[in-house]
Amino acid sequence: LSPQFYCMTLRMSIDCNGCYQKIRRALLQMQELESHLIDRKHGRVSVWGAFSPQDVAIKIRKRTNRRVEILELREAAGPGG
Template sequence: MSVLGYVPVKSCCMVMRLNLDCNSCCRKTRRIILRIKGVETHMIDKQQCTVTVCGRFRASDVAIKLRKKMKRRVEILHIEEEEEEGDFGSGGHRHDQPPADHQSIDISHYAPHHHPAFIAATNGD
């Protein structure tokens, strides 16, 4: 625990089961989930009565909020914490390795630049 009681929240995916009787229950669940801070993606499966939520949040907070707003029992089936690579400043990739799709480009066959300073430098004047 750090200063002022702030606990860093990790990225996770959580699968919950709650009774989704009708389409209005699904719409209400969706509306509640979209208003929760930190939720990035969600999926509601009406046939299996499951709700999958992914993002940066505390799993217990999401389950409690759904239970209070829906007035239904919420059962957490599975929580999977996602590993994050690098630190917050790196943008999710390492700087010492090039990206996987990075390719070196040979530009020797392109026409030279037509700027007067470039032409003077290449002519030897």
């Protein structure tokens, strides 16, 4: 049984280049994520992959030391699906 494939949008404050890099590094370290997109202008981070949304949000929060707010969560078709 593989985890469900999700597309999740998070709201985070990305005020500076350092914050952006920190968030990016945290995302790149997470194997369960298929891909991610960081929208600096609107302070949004979107991630795709087969993961448990709660765990990913907590992981990002721990690694970046910032408040993470889940704005949207929807099930997506898996890779090749």
